[in-house]
Amino acid sequence: MRTGRLSAATARRERAEGSFSGGFSWAMARDLRLAWRHPDEAVLTVAFFALVASLFPLGIGAEPQLLTRIGPGVIWVGALLAAFLALPGIFAADYLDGSLEQMTLSPHPALGWAAGKIAAHWIVSGLPLTLLSPLIGLQYGLAPDTLAVQALSLLVGTPVLSLLGGACAALALGARGGGMLLALLALPLFVPVLIFGAGAAEAQATGLSPTPHLSLLAAALIAALVGLPWAVGAAVRIAVD
């Protein structure tokens, strides 16, 4: 019966050859540890989301019916913008101090550590947004079932945003134009996710089934998980070459 421990030979081989899981777990652990030590980014992302969600009732008017009607969409837009603003932080610091170049030289495939960085970014930005969304939804007077579907749509949709946004952030590393360029690259790609995510919550709110929207979101997530980590790795290699 095999135990859970690697034999010495396997361990040596894993270290020398690198592997997807090795790269993934290393990068995710590293980024999570860094985020834990400097939680500003995560806290700011959530604070931005809450602030943006507060602006709409103040700007448009706080009638309960209006808020319930616009709630799902506004919450999704707020989460999308907050996720977008967190994007430069995935690669910027590592790019500036040369760690990113070192990562491209590692024996682990770029697919692995790129996926690990994106996963850590989602845990630090997308997941807190998802967990906070029911609270914001209560501010908009959404019903409990709508809140649940809203949170589910964010849970499925924000990883797609992190993957797409991560690819765009890697492509725009060191480019002139900074944040505006990243907006031009990432926001058109975010549009389908927004349409289906907000559509799911609105469908639930109006009594229709959210399943079609959630299914398409899940399909987008699977496609993104399959294709985009490779694209992120390729984009980083383009950036550091």
Place this chain on the structure above:
Amino acid sequence: MNWFYFASPATFYGLAGRLAPWFFILAAVLAAWGLYLGLGVAPTDAQQGEVYRVIFIHVPTAWMSMFLYFVMACYCGLTLVFNTRLSAMMARAIAPTGAMFTFIALWTGSFWGRPTWGTYWVWDARLTSELVLLFLYFGYIALANAFEDPRRGDRAAALLALIGVVNLPIIYFSVQWWNTLHQGSSVSFKGTSMHVTMLTGMLVMSFSAWMYAIGATLVRVRAVILERERRAQWVRNLPEAA
């Protein structure tokens, strides 16, 4: 036979210069014939009257906007796989023409929508995805020009174009997948419900737009080649360089 003779910017520059005028002439002739068919010969539509005639501009430009993005994405794929300079230059040359056709499609579509649907714009699936296509073209152009090193811009924008190509099936199938205000497709490989002169006029205009796009791309790629290869000896030896 050396299939890659024209894969070098130096040789392709001359070929593009010789070919471009022919494509423009062909585009002009086809446009004249197509507009004659569309504005002169095709009958008045039973439901829309004369306003439907905008399809002779709207549909060809919409088809070309999607087709040019696909061609650009193919060149981007070649850039990433073979690392050839000329593939990237061709992709850069196609992008502005593609963006222009997308804009014209949206603009003419708006003016068609006002009398027929009552509104200039609606956020349905087809219009929204075509608008996203316009932003994808802009994003490509912006990213390609955002770096000091043009080769880095080539490769980064190439990867972006390939990520964005997923939008093309969404645009194409949007009228089937969603309940949209935009009408469904009237033309398919199995046949069409349109009157034959309307269809002919539309197809002739589409070929005209295609020929124009090729001509414009060839002229633009010559400019891109000159800009990028300006320090090469063959550029300095050109008669225009004197």
